Amino acid sequence: MRAMLTWLMAAVALGISGCGYNAIQSRDEQVKASWSEVLNQYQRRADLVPNLVNTVKGYASHEKEVLTRVTEARARVGSVQASPELFNDPQAFAKFEAAQTQLTTSLSRLLAVSENYPQLKSDANFRDLQAQLEGTENRIAVARNKYIKAVQDYNTTVRSFAANLTASVFGYKEKPNFSVSNEAEISRPPQVNFGTAPTPASGATN
Amino acid sequence: MNIVKTARIVLLALIPFWSSVASADVAIPALTARVTDETATLTGGQRASLEQTLQDFEAKKGSQISVLIVPTTRPETIEQFSMRVVEQWKLGRKRVDDGALLIVAKNDRALRIEVGYGLEGVLNDATSSRIINEVIVPRFEQGDFRGGVSAGVDSMMNVINGEPLPPPDRRAVGGSGNVRGYLPVLFVLTLVAGGVLRAVLGRLAGSVVTGGGVAVVAWLLSGAVSIAFFAGAIALLFTLFGSGLGAFVGGRAIGGPGEGTGRTTFRGGGGGFGGGGASGRW
Numbered sequence: 001m002r003a004m005l006t007w008l009m010a011a012v013a014l015g016i017s018g019c020g021y022n023a024i025q026s027r028d029e030q031v032k033a034s035w036s037e038v039l040n041q042y043q044r045r046a047d048l049v050p051n052l053v054n055t056v057k058g059y060a061s062h063e064k065e066v067l068t069r070v071t072e073a074r075a076r077v078g079s080v081q082a083s084p085e086l087f088n089d090p091q092a093f094a095k096f097e098a099a100q101t102q103l104t105t106s107l108s109r110l111l112a113v114s115e116n117y118p119q120l121k122s123d124a125n126f127r128d129l130q131a132q133l134e135g136t137e138n139r140i141a142v143a144r145n146k147y148i149k150a151v152q153d154y155n156t157t158v159r160s161f162a163a164n165l166t167a168s169v170f171g172y173k174e175k176p177n178f179s180v181s182n183e184a185e186i187s188r189p190p191q192v193n194f195g196t197a198p199t200p201a202s203g204a205t206n
Numbered sequence: 207m208n209i210v211k212t213a214r215i216v217l218l219a220l221i222p223f224w225s226s227v228a229s230a231d232v233a234i235p236a237l238t239a240r241v242t243d244e245t246a247t248l249t250g251g252q253r254a255s256l257e258q259t260l261q262d263f264e265a266k267k268g269s270q271i272s273v274l275i276v277p278t279t280r281p282e283t284i285e286q287f288s289m290r291v292v293e294q295w296k297l298g299r300k301r302v303d304d305g306a307l308l309i310v311a312k313n314d315r316a317l318r319i320e321v322g323y324g325l326e327g328v329l330n331d332a333t334s335s336r337i338i339n340e341v342i343v344p345r346f347e348q349g350d351f352r353g354g355v356s357a358g359v360d361s362m363m364n365v366i367n368g369e370p371l372p373p374p375d376r377r378a379v380g381g382s383g384n385v386r387g388y389l390p391v392l393f394v395l396t397l398v399a400g401g402v403l404r405a406v407l408g409r410l411a412g413s414v415v416t417g418g419g420v421a422v423v424a425w426l427l428s429g430a431v432s433i434a435f436f437a438g439a440i441a442l443l444f445t446l447f448g449s450g451l452g453a454f455v456g457g458r459a460i461g462g463p464g465e466g467t468g469r470t471t472f473r474g475g476g477g478g479f480g481g482g483g484a485s486g487r488w
Contacts, residue, residue: 037480127332127335127339128332128335128336129332130335131331131332131334131335131336131484132330132331132332134331134335134484134485135330135331135334135335135481135482135483135484136331138285138481138482138483138485139480139481139482140481141285141481142289142479142480142481143480143481
């Protein structure tokens, strides 16, 4: 009886590790951790925005439109519930992505505009903030990259044979990755238009 | 004439392949030293002194700083390339993540300080950016690469010195340190020395001397008494009860080749990077 029980337990343990249950668990945790890192870095960027806006305001207060757009985008990012479980809800995920993309665009616009103000550019505080912002953008890129890889790992596991049966039994679904269409939009080169120049800002789109 | 013509045709035929090679990402150089210069910008002496400075710093503070000078990082940006480099090199200690990389892409006129997780607090983006723009770039603009690199490394070390980090491992002082790396050497040593000593001193005395010797060597390498004791005991038992193999190998190896593992290469300690740091151009 005892021996049988031991054998049974061994079989169950072997079955669990053989059917990919543990692999799914560890990949799932990996995805969660790397997603938290993405959120963490986005949060870091959002925290930088008020300081940056204030500093720019001190030198370029009449760039109201650009500044307002950044503040609005910042507010929108804050309003999207950035919960760690966000990636299980494709719609909320897309919304989050859109908000962050908007902040990215408006921030790069702000930095482009600031090129026109030599005094602002030589301000030590602004330069530090700019360095921090650049560093954070880079960290976001790195974190997103790691998330993409983690999701790829997870999805591969969930879809390959043996583990896919386990996944369907326990309800593990594929996770969304950063969508490619969105990426294409971001990576499209900016249009430089020298023809119409209503504000001094439009010349600095490089 | 014919040969020239053939050569020209071959070259022309190779052009499409060449362009496909050129558009591929730049390969990451192998990590063999703290200072890797693929552009021959630094002379041998400059490289060696920089290397020595960085090695002393690691011995004192524990954090690994490395310098990499490449001609170009195209088609990648310097940020993408340096991230790939540090992910492969894994500078800094594991779980302390106190590595940093100064990378210069000479023909792109770009440089970057890549900072490990553990140093992001002290060598933060703003500080890195200041080191780049106020210390390194002015020198690079005058063509003083040697001065720029060493002044930049000095500032990085100054900044890192202000951060309380865990003390360096004693065994890391020698350059690279990991007992596991020495295990095969110890094993061979036990076989050879054990065989010789057993033949010379007799079974029991030879075993005791071998065990003691291995224990001392293990202690020197690892710095831990428990490991030394364990290794010594194994060596003793191995020599005492081992078959004639030890004696055989020992007899054959007298006057044979030595171990020849004196040269230690630099290795990353397993530190992690998350994209912190700053980039600059000149």
